[in-house]
Amino acid sequence: MQLSFLTLAFAAALLASLVTKFWLASRQMRHVAAHRERVPAAFAGTVSAESHRKAADYTLAKGRFGLLSTAFGSALLLGWTLLGGLDVLNMALRDALLPAAGPMAYQLALLAAVTLIGGLLDLPFEWYSTFRIEQRFGFNHMTGKLFMLDLVKGLALGAAIGLPLAAGVLWIMGATGGLWWLWAWGAWVAFNLVLLVLYPTVIAPIFNKFEPLADEGLKTRVQALMQRCGFAAKGLFVMDGSRRSAHGNAYFTGLGASKRVVFFDTLLSRLSPPEVEAVLAHELGHFKHRHVQKRMVMLFGFSLAALALLGWLTGQSGFYTGLGVTPNIGAPNDALALLLFMLALPPFTFFVAPLMAHFSRRDEFQADAYACAQADGGSLASALIKLHQDNAATLTPDPLYVRFYYSHPPASERLAALPQPAT
Numbered sequence: 001m002q003l004s005f006l007t008l009a010f011a012a013a014l015l016a017s018l019v020t021k022f023w024l025a026s027r028q029m030r031h032v033a034a035h036r037e038r039v040p041a042a043f044a045g046t047v048s049a050e051s052h053r054k055a056a057d058y059t060l061a062k063g064r065f066g067l068l069s070t071a072f073g074s075a076l077l078l079g080w081t082l083l084g085g086l087d088v089l090n091m092a093l094r095d096a097l098l099p100a101a102g103p104m105a106y107q108l109a110l111l112a113a114v115t116l117i118g119g120l121l122d123l124p125f126e127w128y129s130t131f132r133i134e135q136r137f138g139f140n141h142m143t144g145k146l147f148m149l150d151l152v153k154g155l156a157l158g159a160a161i162g163l164p165l166a167a168g169v170l171w172i173m174g175a176t177g178g179l180w181w182l183w184a185w186g187a188w189v190a191f192n193l194v195l196l197v198l199y200p201t202v203i204a205p206i207f208n209k210f211e212p213l214a215d216e217g218l219k220t221r222v223q224a225l226m227q228r229c230g231f232a233a234k235g236l237f238v239m240d241g242s243r244r245s246a247h248g249n250a251y252f253t254g255l256g257a258s259k260r261v262v263f264f265d266t267l268l269s270r271l272s273p274p275e276v277e278a279v280l281a282h283e284l285g286h287f288k289h290r291h292v293q294k295r296m297v298m299l300f301g302f303s304l305a306a307l308a309l310l311g312w313l314t315g316q317s318g319f320y321t322g323l324g325v326t327p328n329i330g331a332p333n334d335a336l337a338l339l340l341f342m343l344a345l346p347p348f349t350f351f352v353a354p355l356m357a358h359f360s361r362r363d364e365f366q367a368d369a370y371a372c373a374q375a376d377g378g379s380l381a382s383a384l385i386k387l388h389q390d391n392a393a394t395l396t397p398d399p400l401y402v403r404f405y406y407s408h409p410p411a412s413e414r415l416a417a418l419p420q421p422a423t
């Protein structure tokens with residue numbers, strides 16, 4: 001490895017992000033622990049002391065585990081880059097595959113190997129989170145068999161989608177010259193748009209069952225709401241979320257004709273019809289405000305900037321040596337550059353996360369306001385409280401932690417923003 005400005009910048013970003021993560025997590029855990037014994041006044045009538053304590057304990061358990069996996073992730077990243085892991089793996093695969101199978105096979109094997117090793121090392125963490133933490137708090141419905149089945153399906157899907165995509169990008173990098181990053185960006189945008197259509201209709205059904213909302217009374221109510229809001233009354237689905245977890249949720253997804261609202265069965269079993277209507281009105285608010293489209297435009301802008309940067313970096317030998325890798329001579333460096341870039345970028349982009357979280361929380365407030373205009377605000381409030389309880393989400397998060405990470409505003413802020421009922 002050659003020490004360079006890049007080495008120092010990367011090491012500094014990794015250290016800074018690690019310190020910030022630990023600092024934020026410890027703030028969050030202290031804050032939650034300090035408020036464990038007292039239900040906040042705004043929730044005194046609706047949330048029991050017992051479920052408040054459970055939310056605190058759940059948050060603390062996840063927080064402690066999060067510290068462990070963050071530390072492990074940073075060590076692994078250091079191992080791949082500055083400590084030479086990627087360099088060793090690259091040389092081994094290159095010498096074994098390049099002469100016999102050619103440059104494309106060698107490069108695909110390198111991408112696949114790094115992905116598989118990362119996934120394998122992550123597996124114990126996923127297992128512990130599901131079968132220890134979620135289990136302890138009564139949320140886990142997953143069996144060992146389902147866990148394995150999900151794993152096999154995920155692998156097959158990753159190979160079926162990831163390998164052709166990677167081959168396409170590598171081909172573009174090798175064949176289209178100096179502006180390859182612009183072509184690659186076009187391919188990336190097209191891939192994401194296709195995925196947006198295929199995800200709800202083809203991919204999600206591989207893992208869960210989706211059935212059209214069947215409850216007639218609820219359907220009538222929901223159809224009236226959709227008509228009021230100017231939506232075609234179709235694309236309402238119930239998902240068997242209870243197969244894996246007791247957590248409840250609702251989301252919307254898709255593009256054009258594949259657009260749909262999905263309710264977890266766990267959510268429907270807990271909410272009254274007016275509450276379901278209010279939650280749906282919130283989701284329709286996301287549609288009305290075009291939040292998905294805006295998010296995609298923003299992400300496409302970011303990815304264009306990132307690819308342009310990579311386009312420049314691939315030609316600099318200092319990009320490889322500064323991050324602990326010897327560039328190939330007589331073999332393409334494209335897969336190596338992609339991997340290094342994907343590995344090295346997160347410590348830098350970590351500090352953009354608060355901005356993304358800010359936009360996301362703003363969208364939630366907008367969707368809530370829309371829901372209150374189209375449905376009953378009181379029902380939205382009670383649905384939000386139930387959802388928080390069912391997910392054991394803490395009512396007393398650390399404010400700074402919220403600013404950094406929360407994609408949804410905490411319950412207290414959301415309820416305070418709803419129009420107050422006349423007293």
Ligand SMILES: [Zn+2]
Pocket residue numbers: 282283286363364367
């Ligand atoms: Zn929302």
